[in-house]
Amino acid sequence: MSAIRLLLADDQLLVRAGIRALVQTLPDCLVVAECADGQDALTRARELLPDVALLDIDMPGLSGIDTMRQIREFAPEMKILVLSGIDRREVVEAALAAGCNGYLLKDFVLAELQLALGTVLQGGNYLSPKIQQQLIEQIRSGHDDALADQALTPRQEQILRLVASGRTTKEIARDLDISPKTVEFHRAQLMERLGVRDVAGMTRYAMQHGLVS
Incomplete structure (x- = not known):
C-alpha cells in the first residue's frame, strides 16, 4: 500500500511541528509539504497534488477558506481536512461550503486525527464532536448567528x-x-x-x- 501523502498548512511553526509529529506516528502517512500561509499551500497543492490537505483557517494572506475554494477548482477529488482552534458556527459553515471534507478542532488527540483521516479518505465527512453538538443545539433552539448568512472568515x-x-x-x-x-x-x-x-x-x-x- 502506498503512503498517504499529506500537505500541512498552519502559520504557527510550533503547531505545524506538533501536528507533523503526530502524523508521523500514523502508519502509511507522509507529510510531503509544510506551508506557513495559504498562498504557499495553494501553490504546493497544485504542484504535488497530495491525497489530503490539512489546512488552518486563519492564515496570513490567503485564508484557509479561500485556499480550499481555489484547490477545489483544480483538484475536486483532493481531501481537505481543516485543523482549527475556531469553533464558531459561521466559520464551520463557510469551510463546509468551500468544500472541506472534515473540520477538526486543534485540541484533538491522535486517535481522533486517525479517525478523521480515515473517514475523509473513505469518502465520508468528519466533524469534531464539540462542533456536532453545537450545531445540534443551535438547530434545536432555532438560534442563528448574526453573521451566519454572510459566513465571514x-x-x-x-x-x-x-x-x-x-x-x-x-x-x-x-x-x-x-x-x-x-x-x-x-x-x-x-x-x-x-x-x-x-x-x-x-x-x-x-x-x-x-x-x-
Missing part, C-alpha cells in the same frame, strides 16, 4: 472591524503584516458578501452587528 471579520474603526488600507496592511493588495481584495469580497458599496456601508453593518462600538 476570521480574517474578513478582523478587516471589517479595522475598516469600521477608521483604519486606512496601509495601516491595516501594516497591522496584519499583509500587503495592501490583500487588504483591498478582502475589502472587495466583504462589500460583495455584505451587499454594500463603500466603507460607510461596511461601517454601518459592523455597528449594527456589534462588531464595533
Whole structure:
C-alpha cells in the first residue's frame, strides 16, 4: 500500500511541528509539504497534488477558506481536512461550503486525527464532536448567528472591524503584516458578501452587528 501523502498548512511553526509529529506516528502517512500561509499551500497543492490537505483557517494572506475554494477548482477529488482552534458556527459553515471534507478542532488527540483521516479518505465527512453538538443545539433552539448568512472568515471579520474603526488600507496592511493588495481584495469580497458599496456601508453593518462600538 502506498503512503498517504499529506500537505500541512498552519502559520504557527510550533503547531505545524506538533501536528507533523503526530502524523508521523500514523502508519502509511507522509507529510510531503509544510506551508506557513495559504498562498504557499495553494501553490504546493497544485504542484504535488497530495491525497489530503490539512489546512488552518486563519492564515496570513490567503485564508484557509479561500485556499480550499481555489484547490477545489483544480483538484475536486483532493481531501481537505481543516485543523482549527475556531469553533464558531459561521466559520464551520463557510469551510463546509468551500468544500472541506472534515473540520477538526486543534485540541484533538491522535486517535481522533486517525479517525478523521480515515473517514475523509473513505469518502465520508468528519466533524469534531464539540462542533456536532453545537450545531445540534443551535438547530434545536432555532438560534442563528448574526453573521451566519454572510459566513465571514476570521480574517474578513478582523478587516471589517479595522475598516469600521477608521483604519486606512496601509495601516491595516501594516497591522496584519499583509500587503495592501490583500487588504483591498478582502475589502472587495466583504462589500460583495455584505451587499454594500463603500466603507460607510461596511461601517454601518459592523455597528449594527456589534462588531464595533
